[in-house]
Amino acid sequence: MRLTIWIAGAWLMIASQAALLGCGSGDQGQSLQKSCSEGEDCECRDYNTCSLDCGDTVPCSPSCLNFGEQCAVTCMDDCEFDCQGGNRVDGLCAGQCGVNCDAYCASVGRCIVNAGADSNFLCVNARACAATIDDGSTATCLQVENACQVKCKGTCQVFCDLVGACNVDCDGQERKLCGTGYYVCGMDCPPDMMMTMP
Secondary structure, eight states, X not given: OHHHHHHHHHHHHHHTHHHHXXXXXXXXXXXXXXXXXXXXXXXXXXOSEEEEEOTTOSSBOOEEESOSSEEEEEOOXXXXXXXXXXXXXXXXXXXXXXXXXXXXXXXXXXEEEEOOSSOEEEEEEEXXXXXXXXXXXXXXXXXXXXXXXXXXXXXXEEEEEEEEEXXXXXXXXXXXXXXXXXXXXXXXXXXXXXXXXX
């Protein structure tokens, strides 16, 4: 199942974060704004603020690593958005992407993402996470101090573990709790999960 594979990958990424966060030696008092064209590197590392815009480049893989205050990313379809190692108290990851988007935030203060259909949102080791996702998407929040807020505009799956609160808005559709921390919107629970409440 797609969500199960995604969650398993999430825990593997948590285990590898310590080595990644030690990389880089840039000046975090600086800012970087970058337009990313096809074939070009689309990374912002060791800056205080990052702004990455893929324009109409598809696919695109923008990433912010070890940033200070903010990482802002804009991309279209087939985007892989990676935002890690920001300020654990105030660092903000903000992403806007289209269909088939993979958005990953880790070790940041807040992560806010708007993604289109058939997308995956993963937020790990943050103070707060929020996502608006479209039909056929999944959202996973792990080790979130405060709330994980997810709004689903179509059928979707949401999984929360070790979070302060898991708030799932199904945008008027039926919401089901299929297991501990595992919600679905506008769809039935998978056969291997027993529904515990509507």
